[in-house]
Amino acid sequence: MDVLEVSDPEAGPWLDRQAPPLHLLIGDSIARDSGLRSRLPPDEFLSLARGGATWKSTARDLDDIIARWTTKVTEEGRRLGDAVIWLTGNDVYSRLTRLSSFSPETLQETGRLAADVCRRLLEKGRVTVLGPLPRMSGEISGSRWETTASYHLERRLKHSLPPAVRLVPLGRQLLRRAGGRYCVVQECATSFRHDGVHLTAEGYARVADALQLPIWISLTAAFK
DSSP: OOOOOTTSTTHHHHHHHHSOEEEEEEEOHHHHTTTEEESSTTOEEEEOOOTTOOHHHHHHHHHHHHHHHHHHHHHHTOEEEEEEEEOOSTTTBOTTTOSBOOOHHHHHHHHHHHHHHHHHHHTTSOEEEEOOOOOTTTSOTTOBGGGSHHHHHHHHHHHHSOTTSEEEOOGGGGSEEETTEEEOOGGGGGGBOTTSSSBOHHHHHHHHTOTTSOTTEEEGGGGO
16 A cells, blocks of 8 residues: 655645635625634634625725635645635615615626636635625515515626536525515514614524525524
């Protein structure tokens, strides 16, 4: 049986694969507050999620984000893990009025930026995009899922992201069925804080129940 010596040239890549991964979380305040963790110790996440983040700001800051990730990996003796992106809708909801605010041109540009960001991150490893979420503050009560800003953004991402990217739809998790369709109704309010944007523990729990959410990802804010 051949034994690989540490001094062998082939040992370096093998040793790198044995190091625990450091995954990357990019996102906005909802992602930042989600307590997103890996269920697979000793895997860890570096969270660079920040309030107000959009696909546009992420594309602008991506060089710095990747540099901080790779530096942290080196400092901790880890390897690059997966990149998880959760930008829940600041591109299509106004920060000033909190109402839905988008156009076909906005969606097209956001899709292009998202594709560019994901292509860059695919050079480092696997990429998962968690889908946008509807907002109680930004939609009319009774609105169907298909009329919400988050639906239109999710659809644009579905058609724009590279095939290698895993897109996880989450928006309907926060809605309720009415007349056979998912709708924004008053009962949805328990998933949101008073601002109608950020999530309560119940909201995070409903998102965490999504069947397509990767099983290795945990949202610890659901248990607070």
